[in-house]
Amino acid sequence: MQQFFNDLMKQDVKHFLSKHGFSKKSLNFYKRSGSLVYMFNFQKSHGNAADHFMFYVNCGIYAAELARIQSREVLAEPKEAECHFRARIEQIAKSVPDRFSITPDTNRDDLRMTLLSGLEAVIHFYDTMTEARSIVDYYTSSSSLHLSEESFHLLLQSDDTAAAKRYLTALQDKYGTEKRWAIFESKYKAIFDQYEVEFNPL
Known part of the structure; x- marks a missing residue:
């Protein structure tokens, strides 16, 4: 099972992602475009055995602009946990399972096709995320607390006060009754x- 996974990485996945501009480093694949780094991380399950091998596919986008807002060093090859956008593949490619399982009974051609179609769906999603603002818009549109401070900085830096106040209103509506x-x-x-903008929701 381990050998099939190794072959899958070296042959199918590496070949497919290299055609889309990704380079391999260990179990990570990276593609740089402007100030963004797109990545895939293949995570082995801790409970793997000789006859049952499982792995997950993590997706990430790293934005140099957001790293600078965080006063952090800009990274060329960030780890998945250091990315500003993070998701498992099934959150983007809805037809893909939350984990891939390899057993002696696994139809390996079906697994390859499912995995590669999922990677392709994520790449299409990545094509819509072209700048740091895309990541901010993704999270602010769902009133997420993730990157909320960085989002306010980016919105106010770009003088989009209206968007910042809409986001503030949405967060207040969603979390305003909580103690935190x-x-x-x-x-x-x-x-x-800091940006001399009046602090009040729309």
Whole structure:
């Protein structure tokens, strides 16, 4: 099972992703475009055995602009956990399972086809994420707290006060009754004050 996984990586996956501009480093594949780094990470399950091998596919986008907002060093080959956008493949390619399982009974051609079609769907999604603002818009559109401070910085830096205030309103509506909201509100107000923007939702 391990050998099939190794062959799958070296032959099918590497060949497919290299055609789309990705380069391989260990179990990570990277593609740089402008200030963004797109990546795939293949994660082996900790419970693998000789007759049962499982792995996951993690997807990530790293934005140099957001790294600078975070006052962090800009990385050329970030780890998946260091990416600003993070998702498992099944969150983007809905027809793909949440994990891939290889057993003696696995139809290996079917597994290859499912995996490669999932990778292709993610690449199409990556094509829509062209800048740091794309990542911010992805999370702010669902009123997510992920990257919320960085999102306010980016929106206010670009003078998109209206978008920042819409996002603030959405977060307040969603989390305003929680005890932790006071902590977030204090952080957000400090950011608005930094850009001399009135801190009040729309």
